[in-house]
Amino acid sequence: MVRGWRYKVEAVILSLLGFTGFLFLLQTNDSPNVHPPKEASENTAWTPATATETLRPIAECRANASVANVSGFAELPDHIKNFLRYKHCRTFPLLLDVPDKCGPPNSSHLVFLLLAIKSSPGNYERREIIRKTWGEERTFEGVCIRRVFLSGVASNPRETRKLNRLLRLEAEEHRDVLQWGFQDSFFNLTLKQALFHAWMEARCPGVRFIFNGDDDVFANTDNIVRYLLSVPGAGDRHLFVGQLITNVGPIREKWSKYYVPEQVTASKSYPPYCGGGGLLMSGYTSHAIYKESLGLELFPIDDVYLGMCLQKAGLAPASHMGIRTVGVRVPSSKLEPFDPCYYKELLLVHRFVPYEMLVMWRDIHRPDLVCGKKTAVYGSL
Template sequence: MQGKDFSSRTCKGRLKFRTMLKSFITAVILVLVTLFYSSIRLSTVKTVSKIKSVVTDVLNRGLDVNHWLDEYVTNSTVFQTSGSFEPSPISYSATGFDEKQNARDKLEVSVPQTSMAPGKLEPIQLNVTAHIKLFTVDLNSKRAKTKSTELLRIESLKINKHSIAKDGLPINTNVRKNECDNCFNHYFDYVIQNEHICDTAENRGKIDLLICVTTIHKNAFIRQTLRRTWLSYTKNNTANVRHVFLLGQTANYRLQEFVMRENEIYHDIVQETFIDSYHNLTYKTIMGFKWASTKCPNAKFVMKTDDDVWVNVPSLMKLLSGSDMTKYLQTGLTGSCSQNEPPIRDKTSKWYASLISYPDKFYPDFCSGTGYVTSINVVSDIYHVSPHVPFFHLEDVYVGLCARKLGFSLKSNEGFRAERHKTYHCDYKMDHVLTVHQVTPSVLTVIWTKPCSKVAVQR
């Protein structure tokens, strides 16, 4: 009996121990699972918090989102070229060009690697402010504080049902007016001026054409491709055709340093102290008109275009040599022009315009900013009338508004192609083709380097 009782107690003890062990293991597993999910939730909260801080930083600093990302996220790709800036391999016999080209050949300016430690590059203190309605943004501060999160001069006012007229347009007194009295003054300082681009020798006469190209800081490789292809007609700004690249300001010190070094070689950049962003293209265009009318008044004609456009310079010069076109452009513009174009009210569109920023049902006649041509007289008149035309963020529409106020006309020309065209490379060189939009550097190189017969170009 005692042996049986002992055996029974032993079995019960083992069962109790196993039960306790299972309970302990289960508890440990539950604790581990709880800790695992807690760490995931904590990581998620930190991620969300990081995203919120990123968005807040972008809004508070008042910078263009793409440029902010360049500074903090994509520094390894902001400068799409390696080694040193190389001058154009194309040579000309003009003495002025040869002298400048020889000087450039002696320069060996290396581009610093973007992966270097931040301390390797001295930060540049820029005396820069972005002029915004009722307040300014100091770009030298680590995190600029503003009285509003609105970057641009587009009003973001709430409209209630009592402020809407029967035709659907707002009757708020703060909506954009068609004209004003000195409400849009271009009060910005030059960072890079290059006032000698349009200097000419006494025996060379006037400049036939000045080409103003809007660009952004990180597009150095694209600018270099343009210099090697269709901008080579300017012969490094010694020919009867001249060019200039237009830039605003950035708070990215590395990008600014690259631009300064690039300009030391080519001396073809103009930059002012407004914030460079897509919605500030109007500032950039007016800067170009200001510079052209004050620093290049000896130019006969002025072209405004973008850095993703192919320009057929020989065909363009043929167009401008006609007496009828010369006369017309004294009070008009030509390009890919639109009439009775309604504003786009879709908020997801790149070209969205709110009822507050533009209350009218139709835009004035305007020429696409991808490429249009006019005379230096028209450019000067538009610059001088711009203080009395309220700001609008679509720069080609804004130029159209100024032209309408001045009573200037616009003439559309099918040779200016604002849309992308995938065609045979020789088609770009045909006489009736003046500009083609959305052309990549690789395509530009193919167009420029592959030979075409005269028949192919003239057909």
Template sequence: MMQTSVHKSEKMPWRKTKRWWFWLMLFLMMGTLMFIFYYSTTEVWPLSRSSESCNNLTTAYDFFPAYPHPYGFIMDEPHRCRQERPFLVLMIPVAPHNRGARDVIRMTWGKNTTVQGHVVSYYFLLGLSEEGDGAEVLEEQLLDESWRHHDILQSDFMDSYKNLTIKTMVMFEWLNSHCPNTSYAMKIDADIFLNVHNLVLMLMTAPRHLFMTGCVAWGSAVLRDHDSKWYMPVSAFPESIYPPYALGLGYVFSMDLPIKILEASLHIKAIYLEDVYVGLCMRQLGVTLTDPPHSGLFRVSTPFFAGSCYWSTVITSMLQDSDQLRDVWEIYQTQLLNGC
């Protein structure tokens, strides 16, 4: 009897453990089923909506911006690029009202106008303001800003996210007609840290013809989720995979490409995703994009634990916003002083 009671007492903890594991697994299974049910109704359901319901939410213009079109320039620097004959031109699309972003760039990487003996020029590319009653005052402020800095290019399209393709193609038009003696140009967003020194070093050994590089997306899936910022309907782009394209946050190209991209655009209906549209034009030309010398040069985001020499080793790195650029620039300068 003594041995039997000991044996039973040894089994009791195991039975409790099995019972605990049973309830744990049941809880996990129920949680998994609830998770699947939730996402099947919130994420999968929009994908099964009819095209008719989609048309109630958006218009064709949302996906097909008005390009080509004879856009003109309200503010221009018609002779500066020819006179400076820069090795590299930096084109920065920015909203008309975002004076703060322009000033921060002027005080940080925009100051680097000569690198490794090569002239670097930069311009801010703007459209028209959507601010309504305040637009007239803003235009007066932009005129004063242009007079002070001579770096404002403003075209007569409405400046909005859906018109970024127009903005990009107007950029190619301007570069093609104003910078005949330039080797390279770069489209770069205002909320990006740019290491101009590393960029020029890379370009000094880069191809001079049919060259475009940056953070290249290979085999990127087309997003059909109506709730996505980058939603693309089948009616606008029937393929399931985009051709290779350089992410619009910052890409650099040889100056023989603008005219070729403009010519290719005559055969391709414009879509609102500007970087994808440039990729479509490149495919039309039969030109393959080039990956950078190594993958760490063009960063989509900044690592949480950036190394002590991080900013001195990259070419671009996306920031939270342009306000962060001032602080990052000070860190970068300190890294250079410390031998990075």
């Protein structure tokens, strides 16, 4: 009888211990707070952190519940509802920083070209190939090229912890990852862009020129440097070039990735802008974009938002025929579209898969590569 009573007590104690452990596991999570959050207190300023620092809990930004009263809100897709709820949230913690990427801020003018490459956490293969090819940090034609990848936090909660660990490992090895504590998604690319310009102001205010693009482009950084060396002003004048897009407006079809309903903007037209796959800007223009972005609410399409900032600053984007964000058209279907001679004189082509980047980078640098008439498109605007 005594033995049976003892077994019951032990069973109760073990059950309590197991339940306590279960609660502890539920509350233990290395993942940072992400955008959009659920319930939270007011927003707080982000604090830069290196890859080796311990991440501290932060306050999250509360949803704007009043947008539910906007006409037609209930019928909108979930990602647009979330954008409207959280578009005022612009301050997020910098989880991974590279404070010395450009050296001391007062010496950052020694960096001629900063490659700022937007990359989702899971795109490890793309980042690795870029590091080995066109994104290599080096000195070319006597000027300094540096590289940073811009990332948020994985949108899939099951992957967040693993991918945060991956980015920390990359940061420790390469010192080239900027990660903020917001959800990495298509509609948050504008947030990523705005946070990058704020980082530039603090860390690299003197950089001469910035390449801003996606991790699935092929950029001929040799040609980019040669072109920028020919630009007057060495970065202290306005420059914003890419594949120019004009006379377009919001897409109102719900099936489109670029769907922007009237609840987001009633305007029927966008200002001129350059395709966000890849573009070049001067340090002067980057400062102007940062300044104007402080008083301009976020818009879900990042390249359009840059066009809005330029328009507000009284500046205009320009076309460069060497930047092809919609790919390269070959003269005939009988010709090989992957011929390096089509790419040797370009600045940028969108889009490439990782193995294509490696093959093309090696091919255009072959000493025995012989092409026809040289077009020198990198010297043309």
